[in-house]
């Protein structure tokens with residue numbers, strides 16, 4: 001593995017009964033790049049994240065993080081190794097404050113309450129949500145919830161961050177603000193990111209490279225402009241009338 005590769009997905013397949021959700025997918029993630037992961041609904045994007053993050057093991061294939069095989073490892077161990085994630089369906093603890101929600105992430109690194117609270121404050125500041133630290137999770141607007149979700153993942157101090165549709169549902173102005181936020185955090189923290197997103201303007205803008213899935217199969221990979229011009233991608237996703 002070259003020095004520059006931080007994560008490698010090798011021939012990964014996931015079957016749910018008769019359904020092949022992810023089919024022999026391989027790609028490499030380079031240090032401090034943003035890799036966009038796109039594809040139609042049901043393409044297998046979230047399933048791929050779940051396997052990388054240890055929610056469940058692949059049926060076949062390897063996932064290698066910094067030279068070490070992590071497929072099948074428990075999610076808390078994967079998190080501790082340095083892979084953080086957000087969830088497509090935000091599930092805030094509505095009755096807890098924003099700070100406490102983020103502390104849940106911080107507790108993966110800090111056992112002391114005071115230290116976890118300090119970490120939570122720090123990342124809330126970074127994502128521009130510190131002013132809501134004492135609000136309840138249930139009181140947040142959608143853009144605020146998305147920021148909290150990112151803060152919660154950042155509080156686990158990842159080297160690789162998996163973002164699952166953190167931009168979906170935002171209006172165009174909020175999309176632009178969020179794109180800037182992701183780029184800023186990435187530069188400041190020297191983070192490597194895989195981002196799943198249907199909002200094309202955001203993905204084209206943010207990604208250094210893009211991988212395209214269709215029905216579990218990787219159908220394209222390359223620079224944003226290359227992928228956007230790939231006839232297979234246009235047919236199956238971009239121009240597919242979905």
Ligand SMILES: Nc1ncnc2c1ncn2[C@@H]1O[C@H](COP(=O)(O)OP(=O)(O)OP(=O)(O)O)[C@@H](O)[C@H]1O
Nearest residue numbers: 016019021039040041042043044045046047048088
């Ligand atoms: N736990 C599961 N059990 C059975 N089938 C599943 C499970 N999780 C996902 N699937 C199926 O696997 C396929 C891929 O789903 P996945 O959620 O990975 O798609 P996705 O690319 O994230 O789609 P979306 O853009 O809608 O979020 C779908 O057909 C889905 O119904």
Ligand SMILES: [Mg+2]
Nearest residue numbers: 045046047088
């Ligand atoms: Mg998904």
